[in-house]
Amino acid sequence: MASVRQVIERWSRDQVLSLAPDLPSQKAAQSVARPGKWPVTGVCAETHVVWGECQGSGAKPYLACVDLSEPAYRCNCPSRKFPCKHALGLLLHWSAGGVPDGGEMPPWTREWLDGRRERQAKAAAQAAVTTDTTTGTEADTDAGRQEAAARRAEQREQRVTTGLLELERWLTDQVRQGVAGTRAGGHAHWDDVAKRLFDAQAPGMAGAVARLGGTLAEDDWPSRLLGEYALLYLLAAAHRGQSALPGDLAASVRSRVGFTVTREEVLAGETVRDHWDVLGRRDEEQDRLTARRVWLRGRGTGRSALVLSFAPIGQPLDASLVTGATVDADLAFYPGASPLRALVAARHAPPYTEGPPAGVTMAEALTAVSDALAGDPWLESWPLVLSGVVPARDRGWLLADAATGEGLPLHRRTGAPWTLIAVSGGHPVTVAAEWTPRGLVPLTTWDDDGRVVLL
Template identity: 55%
Template sequence: MIQRWSRDQVLALAPDASSRTAGQGVASPARWMLRGVTDDIVFGTCRGSGARPYHTCVDLDEPAYLCSCPSRKVPCKHVLGLLLLWSGEGLPEVPLPPWAAEWVGQRITRAEARAARLDAGSGSGTVESGAADVTPSVPAASGGRGPGPAGVVESARQARVAIGLTDLERWLADQVRQGLAAADPDDWHGLSKRLVDAQAPGAAGIAGRLAYVLGRDGWPSRLLAEYALLHLLVVAYRRRDELPADLARTVMQRVGFTVNRDVVLAGARVRDVWDVLGRRDEELDRVSARRVWLRGRDTGRAALVLTFAPPGQAPDASFVPGTAIDAELAFYPGASPVRAILAHRHSPLGGLLVEGEPGRALSAVPPALTPEEALAEVAGALAGDPWIDSWPLVLAGVVPEAGQVAGLPWHPAEPVPWRLIALSGGHPVTVAVEWTPDGLRPLSAWDEDGRVVLL
């Protein structure tokens, strides 16, 4: 039996604020002609504005949603309302109605077909917890330098990138020679555009964030550090053939060379029970990006699952913050691999396994690190990839304050985490955070009873 989600976890699934409000309006037993739950399926029939009621079903393993209403939002208000009823007082355990059983059967059939295709294509790509990753060769990560038309095209791009990065190196030397007081955001914007034209979008992204440094406390030292990271990337790209293979892959990706998704999935996978610590949405150029942070219970590995959605569509909602999933992740190659793709889910999924239930019993609170252990982990990650700008951590036994936690400051863009402070009440708690060079961002925390609180 999957542990019931909290109200915060359910509302975190909503694609927007209006859906959250509408979902709470539907979360009334009087609106539902039928509602029930099995081991991992929540279902119900809701009265709507039309003559026919709406059939609503949620597979908690993914989660995945079904609703016969005309809404294009995923999940819709009926799904949210049904989940809110389940998270509150629970739902009766009754057999699946035929329409829900048909949908579940179709999902099982598709999942079995996908698993068969993956097994046929990846061979023995799965590794057990703690095993080493196997990643593609440097040519695969850098686009390839082999013969043939693809190799010629990629070599031409590499030459164009090299010219763009040489221009960047001269620009950086001029900036340091003139002094930081002459820094002009308009120059940074033009530099970013030139790097995009040189087909180095990764370097352009690093240059594009320079403008956010100005105006902050201690901005001269921070700006100089950003210049140093850009110069390091330029030199590393020029000398990539001399670097260890993993570091060379990291450099190529930081410059902007992408790794094909199929290449990542063809590599080794790491199976673990992954705690979903939190997620953050941000708007990029004409797309919405969702960053989901996870940590493995056995491996202790950090993972970032990054998904994108076009305008008007909800981002991927398959990871519910505060839950744990038994899954295989395939990591992008690199010296400090953190970005990953969900390769396969195992059952039971979508929540913590409860003490006394069949299968493995897990503590409600994930394994955590002392502040010293957390800083050592971040230092190790930066040693492999100096351009890392965020990393998920779970801190144990810390007392949060308005300006800091465990001696580490909060990110200046974050409001004072009053909810976390109230949860703590001046006592040590376990809290999940996102480390960044500018400070920590709170993700989630656990109270004295082991219940998760999303921040």
């Protein structure tokens, strides 16, 4: 295990670019990363802050600094993107070795850093005061609140149960009638069912039904649609018989149906401390929101984790987990039979770079996926770190074990893995990938020098 670093390790170019909010920001950052743009720069190992003055078109330079321990950013430019091109350009300049170690931190950087620490301290103090002052008041009304909450929970349970019974009948009718005419109706075929499930307060099931239209774009859509129907029926039946299920499986079922667990409840549970490798991330748009999926894997425990964040489309997402970095942190996991989603409960040191994590063979990866599916049959993805694999082609692209020839196909949407082919050069490499029922989605690999490469 690595300890707290006394010297800041530079991030790779790919790690820096992974922080950009969009592709135009990546291009703009590279244009301002030239050494001539940064006449004044410095980095402090004690505070993990890198700063610089970027010469723009105006008389006064832009002042940018980055706290690498989170990371957090500050720039006086008018850009609404976060981080802006100047903060990214400064990081690119630093990652290329253009920022000298040491130097006296300028007053504006020190002021920003002190202000952040002061705001964090005030927030913690206010939270403690709020807890103390509300304890007595809450005690007076606690019984009434609990009674009202119990009534609302009972009413919701009844609505959900009724909605899922209707869904079971509808699914039975679909299979009895056959799916041959489904394609003609398009997405509208499921809209009314999804709306009724949403009204029944089962948003998880409603979303799953609404997404069924995506199967129509596949060549094998009839078999895939029947498979999705089977999983929906299994979930509805599991909810109906949840009282007979083990506690962790019942928690998975309720989560899939749409019963949420609050952030406070998750953080109040047990945590797992480890040095977590940030394997990669993927952004996708869902219901007018952008969802960011960040995959982690513990070096000591070998556990996998998924950290989710959401933001309105066009707004910045959480970029504190840098791909390729290793974070000494406590994670709190959401309950479930195959617990995967987690929250970062606490960090114990700034992120550092450790090189590629230990991978598994193709056979071990298949065992890990099958074990996860045995606990949660509705899993749509699972992170893997594969060692000793090469990209290959056999009626489509796949990752193959260089020793045994066993392979898993790549997801069709990934296309030809040219970057991976270039890094591999025909030699075995370590690849972090996201398993899905439709194939692997490569996330990252590592070159001969141990530097992370985004795929």
